[in-house]
Amino acid sequence: MTPLLTTHGLSRDFGGLKAVDSVDFSLMPGEIRAIIGPNGAGKTTFVSLVCGRILPSAGRIVFDGRDITDMPAHKRVRLGIAYTFQITSVFARLSAYDNVALAFQRAQSGRSVHDGVMEALDRTGLADRAKETAGAMAYGHQRLLEVAMGLALKPRLLILDEPTQGLSDGEIAGFIALVREIGRDATVLLIEHNMHVVMELAQRITVMEAGRILAEGAPQEIRDNVAVQEAYLGGTVEAAS
Ligand SMILES: Nc1ncnc2c1ncn2[C@@H]1O[C@H](COP(=O)(O)OP(=O)(O)O)[C@@H](O)[C@H]1O
Numbered sequence: 368m369t370p371l372l373t374t375h376g377l378s379r380d381f382g383g384l385k386a387v388d389s390v391d392f393s394l395m396p397g398e399i400r401a402i403i404g405p406n407g408a409g410k411t412t413f414v415s416l417v418c419g420r421i422l423p424s425a426g427r428i429v430f431d432g433r434d435i436t437d438m439p440a441h442k443r444v445r446l447g448i449a450y451t452f453q454i455t456s457v458f459a460r461l462s463a464y465d466n467v468a469l470a471f472q473r474a475q476s477g478r479s480v481h482d483g484v485m486e487a488l489d490r491t492g493l494a495d496r497a498k499e500t501a502g503a504m505a506y507g508h509q510r511l512l513e514v515a516m517g518l519a520l521k522p523r524l525l526i527l528d529e530p531t532q533g534l535s536d537g538e539i540a541g542f543i544a545l546v547r548e549i550g551r552d553a554t555v556l557l558i559e560h561n562m563h564v565v566m567e568l569a570q571r572i573t574v575m576e577a578g579r580i581l582a583e584g585a586p587q588e589i590r591d592n593v594a595v596q597e598a599y600l601g602g603t604v605e606a607a608s
């Protein structure tokens with residue numbers, strides 16, 4: 368099987384800082400992959416390079432056999448790369464429906480906007496909140512709305528950057544079920560701090576530290592990896608198991 372996404376020597380400097388440092392990465396189609404690592408490890412910068420929000424200092428990105436390194440972000444969206452940003456990025460004054468409709472239009476799909484929007488709202492459990500103003504929705508619902516906006520793009524690769532941050536335990540349980548369902552027809556790249564969520568969802572885990580990949584493997588391998596424990600996991604390993 369050919370990978371859906373590969374990066375080759377992918378790097379991004381900010382001044383003298385190597386935020387992403389020569390990363391070789393590979394993601395198979397259909398996988399749910401978690402990226403973990405301490406704050407400042409370069410996780411957000413890495414996925415920002417993949418979706419085209421920022422450009423690399425060096426290296427290449429290949430998606431579905433095609434070199435997309437120099438492709439603008441809006442064209443990557445049309446190829447099926449959707450990114451929900453770490454910081455809530457909904458338009459507060461618009462309704463939930465209109466937020467998803469805007470996302471849907473970016474994908475320039477041939478389907479009816481209404482059907483596409485309602486399907487995305489339905490999958491995230493927000494269908495009966497379609498008319499609510501996004502900014503007035505509960506925080507957890509706004510995060511789900513972001514996922515709905517991602518789904519409206521009909522992504523082949525859905526990138527979620529700390530989606531469970533600020534969610535209650537009940538909301539997190541719902542979110543885990545949602546990502547599992549999404550994972551049935553999309554590849555998912557999930558940056559996540561909550562180790563319970565990571566262990567529940569990820570088939571493989573990539574650990575980043577200081578711009579580099581420190582380790583990669585199945586959840587059990589990562590849990591047992593001494594270097595990972597020292598660099599990052601600490602006491603949470605026990606808590607997550
Ligand atoms: N736009 C930027 N300008 C300057 N430094 C940045 C910028 N974005 C990220 N960085 C720095 O790059 C490093 C990696 O950041 P980031 O990718 O956000 O890490 P993570 O998502 O793993 O917490 C950090 O040291 C951060 O301060």
Ligand SMILES: [Mg+2]
Nearest residue numbers: 410411412453
């Ligand atoms: Mg980040």
